Amino acid sequence: MKIGEFNSKFRSDLTGLYTVEEISSLFKVVLEEFLSFDITKFYLNRDYTLSKIELDKINKFANELKKGKPYQYIIGETRFYNYKFYVNESVLIPRIETEGLVDWVLNENKNSKINVIDICSGSGCIAIVMKMKRNKWDISALEINKKAIDLAKHNSSRNSVNINYIHADIFTWNNFNEIDIIVSNPPYVAESEKKAMKSNVLNFEPEKSIFVKDEEPLTFYKRIFDISKLKLKSGGLLYFEINPQFKSDLISLSRKYSFSNYELKKDIFKRNRYIKFQK
Numbered sequence: 303m304k305i306g307e308f309n310s311k312f313r314s315d316l317t318g319l320y321t322v323e324e325i326s327s328l329f330k331v332v333l334e335e336f337l338s339f340d341i342t343k344f345y346l347n348r349d350y351t352l353s354k355i356e357l358d359k360i361n362k363f364a365n366e367l368k369k370g371k372p373y374q375y376i377i378g379e380t381r382f383y384n385y386k387f388y389v390n391e392s393v394l395i396p397r398i399e400t401e402g403l404v405d406w407v408l409n410e411n412k413n414s415k416i417n418v419i420d421i422c423s424g425s426g427c428i429a430i431v432m433k434m435k436r437n438k439w440d441i442s443a444l445e446i447n448k449k450a451i452d453l454a455k456h457n458s459s460r461n462s463v464n465i466n467y468i469h470a471d472i473f474t475w476n477n478f479n480e481i482d483i484i485v486s487n488p489p490y491v492a493e494s495e496k497k498a499m500k501s502n503v504l505n506f507e508p509e510k511s512i513f514v515k516d517e518e519p520l521t522f523y524k525r526i527f528d529i530s531k532l533k534l535k536s537g538g539l540l541y542f543e544i545n546p547q548f549k550s551d552l553i554s555l556s557r558k559y560s561f562s563n564y565e566l567k568k569d570i571f572k573r574n575r576y577i578k579f580q581k
């Protein structure tokens with residue numbers, strides 16, 4: 303089969319499951335990951351005949367996509383902050399929105415030696431990028447899922463940084479040192495929001511990474527406030543990614559603790575997605 307013919311078949315097979323723009327991006331993944339082509343080379347070589355091995359690989363990729371599996375899980379990696387990270391079904395696929403959280407932390411904090419912890423670290427993307435950009439920081443990353451910790455360790459090696467990984471449940475772990483900055487993108491989607499979500503997220507991404515009970519959507523934030531009360535240094539900072547729906551409730555909750563100051567920030571889609579508190 304010629305590559306141009308494969309492109310037409312790929313597009314018709316995926317129509318209805320993905321938008322036209324998504325299919326174009328996925329076809330670029332086919333070109334780059336499996337054929338070492340870029341889009342220009344494709345347009346110049348539409349008559350290129352695919353070998354059996356190439357065709358087998360890209361048909362397998364297309365079949366997995368048809369089942370709704372996110373392409374990052376199929377190829378086993380993604381980009382975050384323009385660095386490559388391994389992913390598998392034990393971790394949330396790092397989102398572009400989360401890059402904004404990391405940007406905020408890095409822009410406001412320069413390279414003095416401080417203790418930083420990323421709570422609910424998943425693939426390790428937040429902790430690892432912070433360490434790559436601020437090599438003097440002592441960075442810990444806490445995560446309940448052992449498989450996620452194992453993957454995050456591979457990501458640390460891949461990007462040549464040292465992170466102190468803590469395999470623990472945030473609701474029972476108490477063994478913190480004094481902390482200068484806490485960063486967290488915890489689970490924050492209420493279970494009742496499931497019906498509005500895409501099936502590729504629901505069927506493939508780990509539930510525990512995403513959902514919280516409707517009755518207590520701020521449970522992770524509350525726990526982190528409790529920890530901050532004891533272990534965050536005076537003047538220390540807390541940076542959270544948030545569900546815009548619970549913004550006001552979170553601000554009310556913060557008033558019950560010693561956090562009178564807060565600052566909200568919008569993501570690239572102009573939604574209030576980050577909040578900072580200072581102790």
Ligand SMILES: C[S@@+](CC[C@H](N)C(=O)[O-])C[C@H]1O[C@@H](n2cnc3c(N)ncnc32)[C@H](O)[C@@H]1O
Pocket residue numbers: 393394395396397400421422423424425426427428444445446447450470471472473487488489490510511512
């Ligand atoms: C929204 S994901 C964020 C992952 C990563 N920080 C990112 O931004 O892509 C939340 C993470 O919290 C972890 N988690 C869930 N419950 C936890 C708990 N009780 N203690 C520690 N981590 C937990 C999940 O396993 C998941 O990796």
